[in-house]
Every structure is written in C-alpha cells, then in structure tokens.
Amino acid sequence: MASGRENTPAQDLLASLVFLAIGAALIWLGFQGSSDECGGEKMSEGDTCVSYSNGKQTGSNNLEEQKSENSTTSNVLFVIGGLVIFGSACSSVGALRRMSAGE
DSSP: OOOSOOOOHHHHHHHHHHHHHHHHHHHHHHHSSOTTEETTEEOOTTOOEEEEETTEEEEEEOHHHHHHHHHHHHHHHHHHHHHHHHHHHHHHHHHHHHHHTTO
C-alpha cells in the first residue's frame, strides 16, 4: 500500500549524502587501531587479550589470534562501508536525474 507521500529529489539527495558520510565513517573506523592491539593497548609476544561481557570472561586471545580477529573486524567494516557508499552513490545519481528532469 502506497503511503501517499513521496520524498522530493532534494530530500533523496540529502539522505544519500548522510549515508555517504556513514559509509565513509565505517571505512575510517576500519583503518583505526592496529592489528596487534587489545582494548587500545599494544600487545607483545606472550601477552593475552581477555574479553569480558557483563563482568564475565567471554574469551581470550594470544597475539596471533588477536591480529586475526582485528583484521577480520577491519575487513568487515571496509566491506559494509563500501556497500553503503555504493548504494548512496546510486541513490544520488537517481536523485540528480529526477532533479534534472524537473520532478
């Protein structure tokens, strides 16, 4: 069922720009931190990173495991951020086309 109200092209373009910023922020977050960090602290060989949730230990990683986990997190942020930017770009093109057509 249609809602009866459609966004204007300018509103669509504004929403696209907001999502562009969100996608850029996700990619920026992917670059933050080092692969050998645990809670912002640099790990050395022999260190253990312990994770807690609600005051209970939920896991622990040695240096190599932590590097792998941090790398996976960064990769996920890059992919999601890239997809958000791609979707935003497609939406922006559509909004600009509607604006130039005079809708």
